[in-house]
Amino acid sequence: MALRFIKNSISPIFRVVIPDLPNAKAYLHFVEEKFKGTSKAHASTLIMKLVSTKYDGISRIREHIMMMNDVARKLKGLDMEISDCFLVHFIMTSLPESYEAIKINYNTQKEKWMMNELISMCIHEEERQKLEKPNVAYLMVAGLKKRKKNYVSLGFSISQF
Known part of the structure; x- marks a missing residue:
């Protein structure tokens, strides 16, 4: 049965x-x-993903940290456990130079951060960087003569406008 x-x-x-x-x-x-060989290949793929992943600055920092945490959890399921302290260090190395203040802050403290502390600090830094970045809109203006000239060169007649 x-x-x-x-x-x-x-x-x-x-x-x-x-x-x-x-x-x-x-x-x-x-x-x-x-299927034992398959798990070894999967573990190699996960390790390469963990090692080569860098924060791109486009997605949210929480998503990046959670994705790396998820890869570490999958490795733990394959009997390749990564400690939280090591993972925090590893995630710190995947952050760009704009997060250098957090790295320095972490390295100067005696106590080690857990994952939740890292996430909250990085989110705080991400929000701070967004506030510092100016919102810019570029406006291009061309005179009427120049626009007419461009339309004529494209094969349009002025009477169409």
Whole structure:
């Protein structure tokens, strides 16, 4: 009964690769051995993502930190646990120069920040940077003669305007 339930929960594409075995324990053991290499490749992909990710400044800082935290959580599920302190340091290195004040603040303090403290500090810094950045709108104005001249060069007649 359990074996039938397990077989039905596995995608038909993968069921073809797995031979019929007498019991659920043997079946699960075979599946584990067959797909062990896949978890190693997945772990390598996750590690490369964690190492190469840098904050782009376009998305929100919270999203960036949560994405890196999620990658670390997935690695923990693959028996490659990353401590919170190490992850905080790692996230700090992924931040651009505009967050240098937070990095200096963190490095000069004796106590280590937890993830929630890092998120709140980075969000505060992000909001501060938005307030400092001026809102600019550029307006271009051309005289009527120049506009008419451009339309004529494009093949339009002046009477159309």
